[in-house]
Amino acid sequence: TTLNAVSAEQWNTLAGDANPFIQHGFLLALETANCLENYGWKPKYFLIYSDKNTLIGAMPAYEKTNSYGEFVFDWAWADAYHRSGLEYYPKLVISIPYSPCQGPRILAKNNDSEIKNTLIKFALDFSQKKHYSSTHWLFNLPDDFNLLKQHTKLQRFDFQFHWKNNHYKDFDDFLNILKPKKRKNIKQERRKVTDQKIIIKTLKGNELDEGQWDKIYYYYQITFMKKSGTATLKLDFFKKIAPSLLIIFAYNKEDIVAGAICIQGKDTLYGRHWGCDEEYNSLHFEVCYYTGIEYCITHGLKTFEPGAQGKHKISRGFLPVKTWSAHHVGHPEFSKMLKQHLQHEANAMEDYGVDLLKASPFKP
Incomplete structure (x- = not known):
């Protein structure tokens, strides 16, 4: 199946213009x-x-032969299947590849629930026909998740850390609602960057020259090299979606020394990848968090999602937000076992969420 056969105009009419990852151009x-x-x-x-x-x-759905690039981790499920002499792969995943960002997953004219229910049933029937072990909807919006609960026995949630724009006039206005110690820490981190003579510049993807493209793609690749991952996204991909990219560069004199790739939606900025040539004190926080916050304030964006995981983000103004996934596992005994496991997981996660909120940097 290819999106080349589907009208971009008709797809995007269903998708709306708020979320960049569900757009026809991004998926294609x-x-x-x-x-x-x-x-x-x-x-x-x-x-x-x-x-x-x-x-x-x-x-948008994908037949998966591994669990890489999903960010809702089911490797242990696959291992349990394997140890029981069963095949976990292939499976069906309804998500955006390599993108742990909440957004529309089930598109319907006028948001019609009957059409959405038909698509859900279609996917479950297709999985059974193809003998997939399971079907997974990842990073769903609340309305889709509520529908999915009617069709799936297994649901999970996790936490990400998002920054919300409370109509701040500028970065100092944001700092003023933080507890004094947290405010002081952020100011110190930003000052450390300027004291190292680092200059931060933001550019739209379609403003980059070839040298800047090569540099930001190098930073994308090097992060995976350090972590033994795989740089699955090609330079050509980033160039194809250039109008939706916001690139943050850090310069030392005339040389680029670090960079981050963000994707801009209608009212949300999404931080996705970052890399650097060498370590500079607090530069990661500036490039990945503070510059993005300042950009959102300046351009009136409502939310900044800087990527999956990392509770160190809380002290810098990013609060925990639940992300939801729904799952159907065809094997009845495994489904029953996983349902019990996920109940224990949910109880532990709720306790974790309470602890996270206690670390809020905002004044009471």
């Missing part, structure tokens, strides 16, 4: 830049057309 760029099948993502788009050949329902 993953395909055409060869970021998917070589790494275990085989597109399987679910589509519903009206009798007038108009797209009225759609869902």
